[in-house]
Structure formats: C-alpha cells, structure tokens
Amino acid sequence: MATQLSEAKSQTELVISWEALPKDFKLEDEPVENTGQPLLAGALRESLEISGFIQPQMLIASNFGLCATVNGQFIAKAPDWVYVPLVNQVVGNRKSYTPNLEGDIPAIAIEFLSDTEGGEYSVKRSYPPGKWFFYEQILQIPIYIIFEPDGGLLEYYQLENKRYELKQPDENGRHWIDVMGLFLGTWQGTKEAHTGYWLRWWDQAGNLLPWAVEQIEQERQRAEQERQRAEQEHQRAEQERQQKERLIAYLQSQGIDPNNLPPLE
Known part of the structure; x- marks a missing residue:
C-alpha cells in the first residue's frame, strides 16, 4: 500500500529544472500557422518598437522555444508571441530561452488560434504536455492570452493561485497590463493589405500606439x-x-x- 501511494505521489509531482536547449533537440509541436499569424505577431512588436518601449534587456519573440526540463524530460514550446522583461545577457539570434537559467520567467505568452488545433487549451500532463499546462503549471507565466483573429475574440487569463482565471476587459474592451504599463485590446482594420481583427496597444492615457504606416501618415x-x-x-x-x-x-x-x-x- 505504501509503495502504491509513493508511486501515485511521484506521478503527480513535477520535478522542474532549467537547462539550455540541447543542440540536437527539435521542437516536437511545431506551431501551426496561417499567413495572418506572422503579421499579427509583427504588428504587436512594431508599435512597441516605434513607441520606444523595447529595451535591449527585454526579449520579445515569435514562434520561439521556451524550455524546461520536467521529471528528467526536456520540453520546449513555441508561443506565437512572448514577452520577457529582463534577460541576463543580450544575445543576438536566440533560438530558445530557458527561464531562470537565462533571465526572468516570461510575463506574457500569446497564442493565435488557427484553423488547425494547436493545443492552446490543452491541459495534457503527460509528456509532451499541452501548452496550457506548460504555461500554467511548469513555467507559471503570469498572463496567457488566446486570440482568435477571424472573430476578434480575445481571452485574457491571469495566473491566480497557480491557476489561469479568465478576466473581463474594461469598458473600452481593453486589458491593463501593469508589467508593461499599457492596455491591450482588439482593433479592426487593415494593415499590409490584410483586413481583419488585430491586437493593439494603448498607453495609459488611452492613445493608440501607432504602426509605422500610421506614424508616417x-x-x-x-x-x-x-x-x-x-x-x-x-x-x-x-x-x-x-x-x-x-x-x-x-x-x-x-x-x-x-x-x-x-x-x-
């Protein structure tokens, strides 16, 4: 009986360590993309860069491996967009990032829903774990956002008591992100001949952070x-x-x- 309890406990415990990406490791769940997803990710970064928000010590990336070792097995997941406030070392052309080993835990992870299921809601615990489980239980990323571009649905989850809780937007349909000092919300319009819903940033005063073409205009x-x-x-x-x-x-x-x-x- 004691042996069975011990085995059951070992199956539920997560032994997490932080190791660099092995040179021969290949992402097991390559991100599922459509042509709009790179535009969405690029637009999020573009307005931050133009506004002067991005600093060298930050890490903002797309389809980029976040790494952890769980119960001796290496795991890497690639969110469609990720923001890390502080890294230990500024490195060009990063291929991956291991929290705690290389800097802060990511503050925000964003997934763009596509026509093909990419595991954004998966709480699968066994190897390889689902994205939701990985972000919530292993990395414990404070903010997880799931965005459905076709209909403009923005789901904003905040980590509370080690569980993601869905948060409602303010009266303007936006979410205040304290760690960035910015609002995030949806916006409908056209960029690069692509018309639809976009994720956009607003400053504390409610001013929309412009894209390059908007700033030029x-x-x-x-x-x-x-x-x-x-x-x-x-x-x-x-x-x-x-x-x-x-x-x-x-x-x-x-x-x-x-x-x-x-x-x-």
Whole structure:
C-alpha cells in the first residue's frame, strides 16, 4: 500500500529544472500557422518598437522555444508571441530561452488560434504536455492570452493561485497590463493589405500606439497642418500690408503726410 501511494505521489509531482536547449533537440509541436499569424505577431512588436518601449534587456519573440526540463524530460514550446522583461545577457539570434537559467520567467505568452488545433487549451500532463499546462503549471507565466483573429475574440487569463482565471476587459474592451504599463485590446482594420481583427496597444492615457504606416501618415498630416498655418500667416501678413498701403494712399490723397501724424494717446 505504501509503495502504491509513493508511486501515485511521484506521478503527480513535477520535478522542474532549467537547462539550455540541447543542440540536437527539435521542437516536437511545431506551431501551426496561417499567413495572418506572422503579421499579427509583427504588428504587436512594431508599435512597441516605434513607441520606444523595447529595451535591449527585454526579449520579445515569435514562434520561439521556451524550455524546461520536467521529471528528467526536456520540453520546449513555441508561443506565437512572448514577452520577457529582463534577460541576463543580450544575445543576438536566440533560438530558445530557458527561464531562470537565462533571465526572468516570461510575463506574457500569446497564442493565435488557427484553423488547425494547436493545443492552446490543452491541459495534457503527460509528456509532451499541452501548452496550457506548460504555461500554467511548469513555467507559471503570469498572463496567457488566446486570440482568435477571424472573430476578434480575445481571452485574457491571469495566473491566480497557480491557476489561469479568465478576466473581463474594461469598458473600452481593453486589458491593463501593469508589467508593461499599457492596455491591450482588439482593433479592426487593415494593415499590409490584410483586413481583419488585430491586437493593439494603448498607453495609459488611452492613445493608440501607432504602426509605422500610421506614424508616417500622422507626420504627413502634421506637416500639412504646419504648411497651412504658415500659409495662413503669410496671407494675414499680406492683407495687413495691403491694408496699410491703402491707408497711406488715402491719407496722401487727403494731403496728409502719414509720417507726421501725431502719436496715439
């Protein structure tokens, strides 16, 4: 009886260690993508980069192996988008990331749902574990987001008491992410000839963080407004000059020298 209890306990316990990706290791669950997923991931990063949010010590990546060793078996999962606030060493062209060994645990993991089931909701515990179980129980990532681009459904889960709890958005349909100091929500529109739903960032004041093409348009509009203001100022100055010339001409027609007028009291 004691042996059976011991075996049952060993099956439920998770012995987790943090080891670097073996050179010969291949991801067992390659991410399922459609053509829109890289655009979604790239758009999330683009607005952060343009706004000056991204710092060298951060790690923001897509389809990127997050690694852990559980009960002696190496595991790597590749979220569609991941944010790590602080890494120990800035390395170019990373192929993987092992939390605790190389820096912070990821603060956010995002999965984009595709037509093919990719295990985003899987709580499978046996090897290889499902993504949900891996993020929640092994890595314990504080925020897990599942986004369905076709319908714009955003599911925002927060880790509470070691379990993901679904959180409702605010009155604007957005979620405040304290670790980033930004709101995350859905936005409908077109980017790179792709029309649909997107995940977007807003700052604390509610301003949408722009993409490059939007910022270029904003700069163009500002330049046009400045041009119009300069043109209006030029027209106003020209009108004042003409009005002054007409006044001088009138005074002269009346035999009055404008230069000898008494000063106004």
